[in-house]
Amino acid sequence: MKISIRDPVARPSPGALLFGLIPFVSVCFSVAWWDRLYPVVLGLPFNLFWLILWMLLTPLCMWGAYRQEQTRSKRDHRSRNRA
Amino acid sequence: MTPSAIALSVIFAIVVLGSALGFYAGARHKMDLEQWTVAGRGFGLVFVWLLMAGESYTTFSLLGASGWAYSQGGPALYILAYMLLLFVVSFYILPPIWEIARRYSLQTQADFFQQRYNSTSLAVAVALVGIVFIIPYLQLQLNGLGIIVEVASFEAIGRTPAMLIAFVLVASFVFMSGVRAVAWISVLKDLLLLFVVLTVGTAVSRIYFGGVGPTFTALLRARPSHLTMPGATVDHGHAWFISTVLLTSLGGYIWPHTMGSSFTAKSSDTLRRNAVIMPLYGVTLPLIFMVGFAGILIAPGLKNGDLSLLTIVRKTFSPLFLGIVGGAGALTAMVPAALLILTAATLFAKNVYRPLCAPDISDRQVARLARAMVLVIAVIALYFAIYSSSTLVALLLMGYAGITQLFPGVVFGLFSRRVSSMTVLSGLVVGVATAATLILGKHDPFLGLNAGFIGLCLNLLTVGVLNLTKVC
Numbered sequence: 270m271k272i273s274i275r276d277p278v279a280r281p282s283p284g285a286l287l288f289g290l291i292p293f294v295s296v297c298f299s300v301a302w303w304d305r306l307y308p309v310v311l312g313l314p315f316n317l318f319w320l321i322l323w324m325l326l327t328p329l330c331m332w333g334a335y336r337q338e339q340t341r342s343k344r345d346h347r348s349r350n351r352a
Numbered sequence: 353m354t355p356s357a358i359a360l361s362v363i364f365a366i367v368v369l370g371s372a373l374g375f376y377a378g379a380r381h382k383m384d385l386e387q388w389t390v391a392g393r394g395f396g397l398v399f400v401w402l403l404m405a406g407e408s409y410t411t412f413s414l415l416g417a418s419g420w421a422y423s424q425g426g427p428a429l430y431i432l433a434y435m436l437l438l439f440v441v442s443f444y445i446l447p448p449i450w451e452i453a454r455r456y457s458l459q460t461q462a463d464f465f466q467q468r469y470n471s472t473s474l475a476v477a478v479a480l481v482g483i484v485f486i487i488p489y490l491q492l493q494l495n496g497l498g499i500i501v502e503v504a505s506f507e508a509i510g511r512t513p514a515m516l517i518a519f520v521l522v523a524s525f526v527f528m529s530g531v532r533a534v535a536w537i538s539v540l541k542d543l544l545l546l547f548v549v550l551t552v553g554t555a556v557s558r559i560y561f562g563g564v565g566p567t568f569t570a571l572l573r574a575r576p577s578h579l580t581m582p583g584a585t586v587d588h589g590h591a592w593f594i595s596t597v598l599l600t601s602l603g604g605y606i607w608p609h610t611m612g613s614s615f616t617a618k619s620s621d622t623l624r625r626n627a628v629i630m631p632l633y634g635v636t637l638p639l640i641f642m643v644g645f646a647g648i649l650i651a652p653g654l655k656n657g658d659l660s661l662l663t664i665v666r667k668t669f670s671p672l673f674l675g676i677v678g679g680a681g682a683l684t685a686m687v688p689a690a691l692l693i694l695t696a697a698t699l700f701a702k703n704v705y706r707p708l709c710a711p712d713i714s715d716r717q718v719a720r721l722a723r724a725m726v727l728v729i730a731v732i733a734l735y736f737a738i739y740s741s742s743t744l745v746a747l748l749l750m751g752y753a754g755i756t757q758l759f760p761g762v763v764f765g766l767f768s769r770r771v772s773s774m775t776v777l778s779g780l781v782v783g784v785a786t787a788a789t790l791i792l793g794k795h796d797p798f799l800g801l802n803a804g805f806i807g808l809c810l811n812l813l814t815v816g817v818l819n820l821t822k823v824c
Contacts, residue, residue, distance in 0.1 A: 278448035278451050278452065278766055278767070279448070280767050281444045285443075285444070286444070289440045289441075289443060289444065292436060293437060293440065296432075296433040296437065296597075297433055297437060297593075297597045297598065297601075298594060300433075300581075300590045300593050300594060301590045304426070304429075304580050304581050304590065304593075305580060306572060306579055306580060309568070309569075311565075312563075312564050312565025312566075312568055312569075313564075313568060313638075314568055314579050316426070316429060316579070316580060317432075317568075317579075317638055317641070320429060320432040320433060320436075321432075321635065321638050323436060324432075324436060324631050324632065324634050327439075327440065327631040328628050328629055328631050330440075331439070331440060331443055331627060331631075332628050334628075335443075335624055
């Protein structure tokens with residue numbers, strides 16, 4: 270049991286990381302821009318509307334990241350099979 | 353029957369139904385350490401989703417979020433942002449963690465550190481940090497349960513007996529079952545919670561204001577400054593928001609129990625797909641916020657904001673419905689509380705007691721000790737639950753300030769092999785010490801930033817400097 274992990278696991282691909290950066294920019298770093306009350310959208314203050322909007326958009330971004338990782342693991346798999 | 357008797361018996365019925373479901377699920381499987389902690393690693397997408405939803409949507413989101421929306425206003429929005437971003441972070445770290453956990457049959461978070469860094473002192477330190485900072489999170493659930501009993505009894509049951517009832521419920525629930533029970537009970541709890549949030553949100557806005565839109569129109573007219581940052585606070589502005597969202601979203605899956613629950617998954621792909629869909633679970637949360645915001649017009653002047661949602665429900669609906677809301681709330685507190693106790697007890701038995709005091713004891717003895725520790729840990733949390741006056745959100749933030757200090761160790765452990773155990777340990781000590789000093793000295797936020805975030809920055813700085821200079 271005293272073997273440490275020699276090979277670190279595969280890092281996430283840059284493409285997948287970029288997809289994940291989008292929600293971080295949209296709901297975290299840009300707070301000074303979206304934290305306001307007007308325009309009122311669908312009856313909601315703008316800041317609340319913006320956060321709800323990103324609850325719906327974030328899964329889309331992460332689906333993009335998922336696709337990136339999948340194509341990569343398929344490619345790895347194929348090259349391993351060839352070798 | 354008096355209103356309080358109706359409300360309390362409905363709550364009791366829901367809790368008994370939920371626990372029966374849990375015991376039934378637990379009883380069908382033989383409970384060894386592997387089954388008790390990681391359910392034999394056989395959970396598919398639906399179960400992992402339920403388990404993770406079960407621990408993300410806790411008393412914290414029901415009572416704590418509405419409580420902060422009521423008492424602090426705009427800064428409470430950090431909860432919506434972090435409940436999105438923690439799943440984004442999980443997409444990148446959980447699959448490789450699962451990979452390593454399966455390769456080496458790991459059961460706890462400290463096992464991961466032991467395996468990766470090959471250092472018992474680091475693993476013990478990680479386990480201790482985990483146990484210590486689980487306590488405020490556990491206390492949060494007990495306080496939430498206590499608040500439910502208190503409000504549903506129309507204040508006939510005082511704070512201390514209410515917390516005692518909460519403690520008995522939680523401890524007996526954990527004692528009888530394991531992680532499998534927790535996943536099953538989540539089904540009931542999530543359905544009830546969904547029903548409660550939708551009904552309360554739409555009905556409260558319709559009854560008092562005539563709809564969601566008019567509710568906000570009224571709020572924008574009466575208290576516009578409450579709805580943006582810093583709201584009712586003076587020091588929770590945008591810098592606080594960014595630092596807190598970063599701290600909590602990075603730390604969201606660094607909790608020993610959340611990291612541990614990923615071990616129950618069948619494959620790493622399950623975890624990735626789970627991360628993609630999880631943010632959708634939060635779309636009902638804004639309704640809870642609306643009830644909290646609207647509370648400042650409906651029930652102004654509450655001393656403890658965490659009571660706002662239940663007080664509004666009691667004021668608006670029949671005792672029967674108050675009971676249903678209370679029952680859903682009670683399950684939302686019991687499920688995560690059970691997981692937290694289970695994790696802390698296992699961590700102590702397996703990763704603190706065994707390596708330090710009795711290296712030769714068998715897995716079966718570890719499991720027995722873990723069961724005994726359930727009571728000890730619950731009693732400690734009960735003590736704090738009775739004697740503290742922090743808000744639910746403040747308790748969770750305190751937990752995060754400590755737990756996220758484990759983040760650098762996890763990430764370097766996964767993706768790099770150059771960082772040594774002593775480097776990670778030094779960073780951890782610096783981070784926890786900084787956060788604890790600032791919070792206990794009442795300097796949180798410090799210079800407008802979250803104290804835990806400052807700890808995390810110094811933690812990373814320490815790791816960076818030691819790694820570059822190759823001191824250790």
